[in-house]
Amino acid sequence: QVQLVESGGGVVQPGGSLRLSCADSGFTFSNFGMHWIRQAPGKGLEWVAVISYDGRFEYYADSVKGRFTIFRDNSKHTLYLQMNSLRPEDTAIYYCARKLMGGDYFDPWGQGTLVTVSS
Amino acid sequence: EVVLTQSPVTLSLSPGARVTLSCRASQSVDSYLAWYQQSPGQPPRLLIYDASNRATGIPARFSGSGSGTDFTLTISSLEPEDFAVYYCQQRSNWPITFGQGTRLEIK
Numbered sequence: 392q393v394q395l396v397e398s399g400g401g402v403v404q405p406g407g408s409l410r411l412s413c414a415d416s417g418f419t420f421s422n423f424g425m426h427w428i429r430q431a432p433g434k435g436l437e438w439v440a441v442i443s444y445d446g447r448f449e450y451y452a453d454s455v456k457g458r459f460t461i462f463r464d465n466s467k468h469t470l471y472l473q474m475n476s477l478r479p480e481d482t483a484i485y486y487c488a489r490k491l492m493g494g495d496y497f498d499p500w501g502q503g504t505l506v507t508v509s510s
Numbered sequence: 511e512v513v514l515t516q517s518p519v520t521l522s523l524s525p526g527a528r529v530t531l532s533c534r535a536s537q538s539v540d541s542y543l544a545w546y547q548q549s550p551g552q553p554p555r556l557l558i559y560d561a562s563n564r565a566t567g568i569p570a571r572f573s574g575s576g577s578g579t580d581f582t583l584t585i586s587s588l589e590p591e592d593f594a595v596y597y598c599q600q601r602s603n604w605p606i607t608f609g610q611g612t613r614l615e616i617k
Contacts, residue, residue, distance in 0.1 A: 436554065436597055438606040452605050486553055495601040496544045498565055500553035
């Protein structure tokens with residue numbers, strides 16, 4: 392049973408930083424690309440970033456480019472999202488999700504971690 | 511970026527009903543489209559990928575069709591647990607984008 396568990400969310404002031412983690416269990420983490428997707432309270436889904444299975448390829452949504460960094464440690468079976476220069480509009484539940492082997496679809500998802508950017 | 515427009519925004523139906531949800535893309539995404547279901551307080555769950563392929567463990571009452579710019583998700587007979595929000599998502603062009611969602615409510 393594949394399970395992804397996010398952590399690291401919390402309340403941070405505008406301009407601050409936060410690092411999210413996503414730990415896997417139950418599958419060969421190093422074989423799969425991974426994504427971060429977020430959902431503002433009561434709103435829809437917004438894709439944030441992707442990283443290839445080996446960490447060589449990264450891609451970001453324009454809304455976070457230059458502020459967020461996705462990276463992974465395959466030896467620890469963990470995915471990360473370093474978030475800098477946070478803005479109130481970054482407030483959301485952040486989900487990590489595994490890339491489907493056949494393409495950039497998301498399955499499974501973690502339960503999510505809430506990030507609140509507020510003064 | 512590819513804009514996905516879902517319709518209707520909200521739908522009220524009874525258990526046992528057949529329902530068809532729509533997703534229209536602003537440009538062709540070939541068959542690179544998925545559908546997700548999100549129940550309250552839960553992360554989304556992949557239902558359909560590449561327009562018509564059911565994900566692992568998804569019941570046969572869920573089916574997807576379409577290509578190019580017009581796609582549909584059909585639920586043949588609604589079960590109580592199907593009342594949720596449904597999103598479409600394209601992977602044809604970066605950035606990956608989602609539709610705004612369709613809320614399926616119990617009538």
